[in-house]
Amino acid sequence: MSQNARSVQENNIILLRGAALWVLVALVLAWCLVALKMEAPLISAIFPGKFSRVLQAHIDFLLMSALLLGFYGTRVPFAWPVRWAMVVGAFTNSSLFILQAAFPILDGPPAEGWGPNVFRLYLMASIVTTSFGFAGACLTVLRASFRSESY
Numbered sequence: 001m002s003q004n005a006r007s008v009q010e011n012n013i014i015l016l017r018g019a020a021l022w023v024l025v026a027l028v029l030a031w032c033l034v035a036l037k038m039e040a041p042l043i044s045a046i047f048p049g050k051f052s053r054v055l056q057a058h059i060d061f062l063l064m065s066a067l068l069l070g071f072y073g074t075r076v077p078f079a080w081p082v083r084w085a086m087v088v089g090a091f092t093n094s095s096l097f098i099l100q101a102a103f104p105i106l107d108g109p110p111a112e113g114w115g116p117n118v119f120r121l122y123l124m125a126s127i128v129t130t131s132f133g134f135a136g137a138c139l140t141v142l143r144a145s146f147r148s149e150s151y
Contacts, residue, residue, distance in 0.1 A: 053098070057097035064091075
């Protein structure tokens, strides 16, 4: 492995680590889905909201992990804010569904109170972070694809 490839791999390692963590979260959510279908009291108490929200969280964690792995696999070096925004955004975006499953008041018409207001702030921060990270990665890969260097 060349020095440049090793450097890119070391810089982008956060993408690989994030993907591994979010796949593990998806696995835990898969077991939660099974427990919800079996009407396990503890899991039903943790997720009193819609079953579909837990399923959406599970799928979104898998999707985000696949995206992180895909961008890691490009071997294109990403700026540290882009790398971190991708990993953090992948978590926050997927966790929105978990919050809706755990707190059904968040999953409906806009509710009043400090909880729903914090959720809306978290939602907006997640959208901005995720968009910045993945848009930055897309633009970086696109720009790299026009260079003569190979990664």
